Amino acid sequence: MIERRTVFKAVAAVSAAALAAACSSSSNEGTATPQGAGGDKGGAPVAPVAKITATPAAGAKDADVREPVVVKVTEGKLTEVKVTNEGGDAIKGELSADGLSWTSSEPLGYGKNYTYAAKATGTDQREAEFKGSFATISPAKQMRATLNPGDDAEVGVAMPVSVKFQGGAPKDRAAVEKALKIKTSKDVEGAWGWISPTQVDWRPKEYWPANITVEVEANLYGVHLGGGVYGKSDVTTKFKVGRNQVVKIHTPDHVMKVYRGGAESASYPCSNGLDSVTDRNTPNGTFIIMSKEPHAVFDNARYGYTNVNKKWACRFSNHGEFIHENQDNAAAIGKTNNSHGCVNLLEADAKAYFDSAMIGDPVEVTGSNLGSPTSSDVKDWFYDWSSWKSLSAAK
Template sequence: MLERRTVFKAALAAGASMLLAACSSTESGNATSVDGKPAEDAPKAKITAEPAVDAKDAPVAKPIVVKVTEGKLTEVKVTGEGDKAVKGELAADGLSWTSSEPLGYGKTYTYAAKAMGTDNKPAELKGTFTTLKPAKEVRATLNPADNVTVGVAMPISVKFASAVKNKADVEKALKVKTDKDIEGSWGWLSETQVDFRPKEYWPANIEVSVEAKLLGVDLGGGAYGKADVTTKFKIGRNQVVKINTPDHRMHVYRGGAEYKSYPCANGLDAEVDRNTPNGTFIVMEKKPQAVFDNARYGYTNVNKKWACRISNNGEFIHENQDNASAIGKTNNSHGCVNLLEADAKDYFDSAIVGDPVEIKGSRLPGPTKSDVKDWLYDWPTWKSFSAVK
């Protein structure tokens, strides 16, 4: 009897197992338990994001991209500190969302995205990520400024508040656009300054736009670009000053033809340090009144009119009526180009910042200590200053 009862219990257990199996259903992929409650299947839709949830040190310049497979996004919200929403746009096909504004350094952002799958089941993505926090944020400035008109030799200059180590990465973030094809190159004049100049003078009367996409650029040594900077300016008429110092004349050309010619006195020929230096300079600034001091040569608080600076080494084109007897006859200045008052005013009124001033005939080479020296180098030398090879 004991043996028969054991067999009966085993058979009963097997029957219970078969009964349980008979109470299950796989119709439409939904399982039903014995107590009548549905067991949830995972939705087909899958939402992913870049940067990923829980990412650390995410870049600030790359856009956030949220994508879905096997479904369509129905809602995407990315918020920063203070629950401020990050601007972005959902693609027309509903498959992706892309942010349209840069992120902040050292910030935490939160995802809240929803989608409806091809199986009509909802899916969602939640979580946070953090952006990188630089050891130092470095600001840059860009010249020329917006909406100015400059001469055909005007360089574009980007200056940084501290030294740049990753110069090639910075150059790749700089873009120059014009309405004509221009051959030009960036060149590093110091650890904190990179300039762009064309091979030849800019064509007259064109527009130039510059984008320096520096936010998020690794400058090296833990420093990153603080912000993007842009500018848009115009190149004016072609006006070039040409001076051969022994001739005591200053010639002004417009569009390649002589426009004006003035008698002048240049730097003292007998003393090389007082020569007006050779080279191609640009008009850097204009002052109706200027005060000149040079303790080395014993003069201070000398007031002159209609002064156009052409070098940070101290050279100007300016009025010197007190030297009228030498103008057109003798070179006796301390390096400046002296003009009669009426001529200085006439030239001053015609000049704009960025006009080239070409000087030859003296024994003094151009001063390369100035931060505006772009045209003192020949083209192969200038190109060698680029960090992008």
């Protein structure tokens, strides 16, 4: 009868910001001084035939930080290209094998000025030069995002991928989703869904296949999130989905069953939320194990208890529900539902389940009079597939 405690790396993608000066420019091309006589009889010099252009164009003020700097030449080959930042450091780049272009290979900084200088030898064997500078976009604000699960985590088959934004809500949700990528070692159907203004999750249509790897890229740096706000940095993670373990509780039965790979592996007598008081029912829905605490302290002033210590507590809802030991309630376990919403187990059973449980394991509750708690911020599995897909901003 103890529960209801409220607990609970750089680049990518698509930018919604249009690069106004993204076309090539030759307005700043230098003209090589002809060597020797040449030109018409009046002695006018003949310009080198090699033409060097660059993107962003010389003088651009709002260059996209994710688009590469590209320097090209016609009627010749590039012999030298250097793009430097405000500190005079050269940014990385590579000359193509045919000598016709040079492309930068590192992202640019926000609100920075860059200078380029290039030389080429034309088909007329004369040297052409090109110089210029440009500036990158300056965001009104930069917004940071985090990813969960973290690197090298091993999680259960119901674990969603969560992208959470810090310091505000992105206005352009479609741009965010275009910047997010999921790669799995086995094909998995899934979709993104916004479960709050600051959180977008990806969940599979069905539970993840067991024992696969998942790689996630949130390529948000340089992405216009709306209202002059841009992504602060890219974030990535790689994690593993472990064995398939599912808990099933039909509350009137007073039994918690554990399934491994689809087969029943354990059955524990339990006491669930008090049937006669709907607000104290263990709510229906598919939840996930959110955290594990060998020792937990429970408080609920509404029901008149504080600082109650219980062992082997596995949280499965931010509404306040846990699976935990309650040896003090042994007389009711397996016979009567009298808790405040938690699933009470005998100590030995609670320890056995705790040792088997993994963050992200599904907990399926049926038979209750209480619906799924919308106040929980891990509610991905409360939606049927059609409803979940409707939460996406992608068109």
